[in-house]
Structures are given as structure tokens and as C-alpha cells.
Amino acid sequence: MxxxxxxxxxPYARILGVGGYRPTRVVxxxxxxxxxxxxxxxxxxxxxxxxxxWASPEETVAAMSIEASGKAIAAAGITAEQIGAVVVATVSHxxxxxxxxxxxxxxxxxxxxxxxxxxxxxxxxxxxxxxAKGMVTEGSAEYVLVIGVERLSDLTDLEDRATAFLFGDGAxxxxxxxxxxxxxxxxxxxxxxDKAETIKQTIPWNEYRIxxxxxxxxxxxxNVKFPAITQEGQAVFRWAVFEMAKVAQQALDAAGITPDxxxxxxxxxxxxxxxxxxVKTLKLPEHVTVARDIRTTGNTSAASIPLAMxxxxxxxxAKSGDTALxxxxxxxxxxxxxxxxxx
Amino acid sequence: MAATQEEIVAGLADIVNEIAGIPxxxxxxDKSFTDDLDVDSLSMVEVVVAAEERFDVKIPDDxxxxxxxxxxxxxxxxxxxx
Numbered sequence: 313m314x315x316x317x318x319x320x321x322x323p324y325a326r327i328l329g330v331g332g333y334r335p336t337r338v339v340x341x342x343x344x345x346x347x348x349x350x351x352x353x354x355x356x357x358x359x360x361x362x363x364x365x366w367a368s369p370e371e372t373v374a375a376m377s378i379e380a381s382g383k384a385i386a387a388a389g390i391t392a393e394q395i396g397a398v399v400v401a402t403v404s405h406x407x408x409x410x411x412x413x414x415x416x417x418x419x420x421x422x423x424x425x426x427x428x429x430x431x432x433x434x435x436x437x438x439x440x441x442x443x444a445k446g447m448v449t450e451g452s453a454e455y456v457l458v459i460g461v462e463r464l465s466d467l468t469d470l471e472d473r474a475t476a477f478l479f480g481d482g483a484x485x486x487x488x489x490x491x492x493x494x495x496x497x498x499x500x501x502x503x504x505x506d507k508a509e510t511i512k513q514t515i516p517w518n519e520y521r522i523x524x525x526x527x528x529x530x531x532x533x534x535n536v537k538f539p540a541i542t543q544e545g546q547a548v549f550r551w552a553v554f555e556m557a558k559v560a561q562q563a564l565d566a567a568g569i570t571p572d573x574x575x576x577x578x579x580x581x582x583x584x585x586x587x588x589x590x591v592k593t594l595k596l597p598e599h600v601t602v603a604r605d606i607r608t609t610g611n612t613s614a615a616s617i618p619l620a621m622x623x624x625x626x627x628x629x630a631k632s633g634d635t636a637l638x639x640x641x642x643x644x645x646x647x648x649x650x651x652x653x654x655x
Numbered sequence: 656m657a658a659t660q661e662e663i664v665a666g667l668a669d670i671v672n673e674i675a676g677i678p679x680x681x682x683x684x685d686k687s688f689t690d691d692l693d694v695d696s697l698s699m700v701e702v703v704v705a706a707e708e709r710f711d712v713k714i715p716d717d718x719x720x721x722x723x724x725x726x727x728x729x730x731x732x733x734x735x736x737x
Binding site: 357358544545546547549550553554583585589 | 695696697699700701703704716719720
């Protein structure tokens with residue numbers, strides 16, 4: 313039997329740079345209220361959301377990703393040619409094939425980097441980060457670009473008062489590269505497919521075949537409804553707060569970090585009520601900075617953690633070298649939590 | 656030992672006070688969580704989880720929507736507590 317030479321990677325990995333892109337158009341709650349019977353006060357009290365960004369036709373998933381990635385690459389102090397792999401976490405890229413990651417890798421000027429998309433809902437960034445850490449330490453890429461990007465405005469039913477206000481668009485990206493010290497902790501991740509019905513797309517794409525359209529639901533103007541993301545609010549809230557707090561604690565334990573050691577908490581920006589209840593359930597000390605980017609960004613699914621990370625660093629609320637707990641959770645249901653050093 | 660109706664109401668009053676800041680004396684059997692006690696659908700989940708721990712009872716998501724009043728919740732806990 314021939315001996316196969318093993319690959320050789322870096323001893324550890326770390327996040328070297330982060331970048332974000334928020335679409336130009338800011339949408340206040342007043343615009344949402346044109347189509348649903350609700351109020352600004354109700355939306356704020358149930359979600360914490362005051363404004364969100366919605367992408368224009370030109371602000372495509374690829375275009376937003378390229379903007380965010382350019383900033384992350386510059387912040388990491390590397391060039392696009394050095395990137396060995398591009399991982400894009402998204403649920404709102406509407407060409408089923410090819411993966412949007414290849415277009416992004418090409419337009420950024422990478423040297424034929426490996427490129428693929430990941431579908432893991434609001435945990436997508438954590439899944440991508442985990443893959444990136446593995447690639448860097450295993451040696452299949454020296455630098456990996458991980459992008460979370462969504463155009464959830466395309467998957468929002470503006471006539472559904474439970475979700476019309478919730479979602480936003482944007483892209484966040486990080487560069488993961490080699491390190492002599494561990495700066496990304498063990499990932500605690502998993503799936504609970506028995507709860508798949510609690511967050512899902514209303515109508516699968518293959519029901520839109522010509523000839524079958526007559527069986528699809530109509531909006532108030534009589535047009536066939538486009539698919540949208542729907543969720544069972546109370547079931548998701550309970551799972552997110554109480555089950556995900558356990559996962560967050562497991563990630564802290566796995567990294568050997570106590571709440572007192574923690575500087576920053578960046579949960580998926582699903583709903584400010586979920587964030588507040590998680591903080592309470594986890595008994596995080598006062599000194600821990602908590603990301604509440606959802607107030608002005610909405611829920612951007614896979615993009616929410618890198619966008620929130622970028623904003624905390626840009627505003628000075630968090631600083632390079634801080635120890636942060638990140639946790640993503642959502643449709644699947646899936647989750648991923650880990651402790652990282654901020655770039 | 657199973658809790659009595661009085662103990663359950665008193666426990667729910669503590670929980671609602673903690674979560675929604677409502678005075679304990681306002682939490683009465685005939686009070687609606689949503690309409691009278693300012694407990695919205697998300698706070699109701701927190702109330703339910705706290706009640707599950709306190710009274711050693713499981714309250715599945717599908718049953719939560721039927722618990723409109725403090726009396727509904729009290730009756731449910733009385734019937735299902737371990």
C-alpha cells in the first residue's frame with residue numbers, strides 16, 4: 313500500500329478582518345405599516361426593530377458580498393489572490409445553480425479559489441466559520457473568505473403582520489487565516505430536523521410551474537404570492553432563548569471561557585426580545601457588550617453576526633482582541649456557537 | 656408534593672411580576688394574561704417556561720395558546736403537575 317502524504321495546515325486559525333455592506337435604502341416602520349394593521353410601538357416592542365435596509369435591484373447578493381468582502385480583505389491586510397476558498401452562507405440567492413460563491417470569487421480577483429454556498433439559515437455564518445477554521449488548520453486553504461449575505465426583502469410577505477417588519481438585507485464577511493495561538497474555539501453545532509416546520513419557506517419553488525399556478529395563494533391585489541419565510545413565533549422564541557442559551561453555555565465551556573472572561577456577546581440578530589432573554593438566561597455580567605444591531609438592521613439571517621461584529625468594532629463598543637461569544641440559530645432548525653477573538 | 660391552587664396562583668403572580676412588572680395582587684384567576692396583565696405572546700413563553708420549572712410540569716407550545724387567563728394556567732398546572 314502506498315503512503316499518502318498528509319496535508320499540512322496552520323496550528324490554529326483566527327478571524328483576521330471583518331467587513332459589512334448595508335443597502336442604501338433605509339426602511340422605517342412607517343413603510344411596513346402601509347400594508348399591515350399594526351403600529352410602530354407594536355413592532356418595536358415585539359422585535360426592537362426601528363429601521364431595516366432593503367436592497368435595490370442593483371444591490372444583488374453578489375454585489376453586496378463583493379463590497380463587504382473587499383473591506384474584510386483590506387482589514388485583514390491580505391490580497392484577494394491569497395484567498396484559497398470562498399464560502400457563502402445564504403438562503404436568498406435565487407439562481408439555484410451555480411453557487412453565487414464562484415461569481416464572487418471571480419469578481420474579487422481570487423486565483424481560482426475554491427468556492428461554494430452553504431444553506432444553514434441563520435446559523436450559516438457559524439457553519440461557514442467552522443468550515444473555514446478546518447480548512448486553514450488542515451491546510452487546504454491558507455486564507456478563507458466567509459460571507460453571510462441575504463436579500464430577505466425578496467422572501468418577505470409584506471401582508472403578513474407577524475413577519476412583514478422582521479427581515480432586512482445586507483452582507484457581512486470575514487477573512488479567516490493562520491494563527492500561532494487559538495483564536496477560534498470549538499464549535500458547538502447541530503440540527504433539530506424534527507422542528508423543521510417552525511421556520512420555513514411558505515411555498516417550494518417547484519410549485520410555480522406553469523399550469524400549477526392556479527392552486528397557489530393570492531395576495532390582496534389578486535397576484536400569485538411569492539414564497540416567503542414564515543415562522544411559529546412562540547415555538548421559535550422558546551427554542552431560541554432557552555435551548556440556545558444551553559448551546560451558548562456549552563460553547564463557553566468548550567472554549568474554557570467563563571462569562572466573566574467574556575467581553576462581547578454577538579447572537580444572531582433575530583429579535584431584540586430573544587437577545588434580551590438570552591442575556592438574562594445566560595446570566596451574562598454587566599460588563600459584557602451585547603450586539604443589538606437588529607434595531608437598525610432588522611433580521612438579516614446569515615449576514616447578521618458579521619454585520620453586528622463589524623458595527624461593534626466600527627463604533628468602538630468592541631475592540632480588536634476582545635473575546636466574543638457568537639451564536640447563530642434558525643431554520644432547520646440548526647445552530648452553531650463558538651468563542652472567537654475579534655479581529 | 657403537588658402544589659395547591661392557591662400556591663399555583665401565588666407562584667404565577669411572582670412569575671408575572673418578575674417578567675412583566677405587574678403587582679402580585681393584580682394576578683387573579685379571572686385575569687387575562689394579554690388583556691389585563693400586559694403579558695404579550697413572547698412574555699407568555701417566558702411565563703410558561705418559568706412555570707414549568709417551578710411546578711415541575713411540561714407545557715408544550717401547542718397548549719400555550721389555550722392558556723388565556725391565570726385560571727386557565729392554574730387549572731392546566733393542577734392537572735398536569737408531576
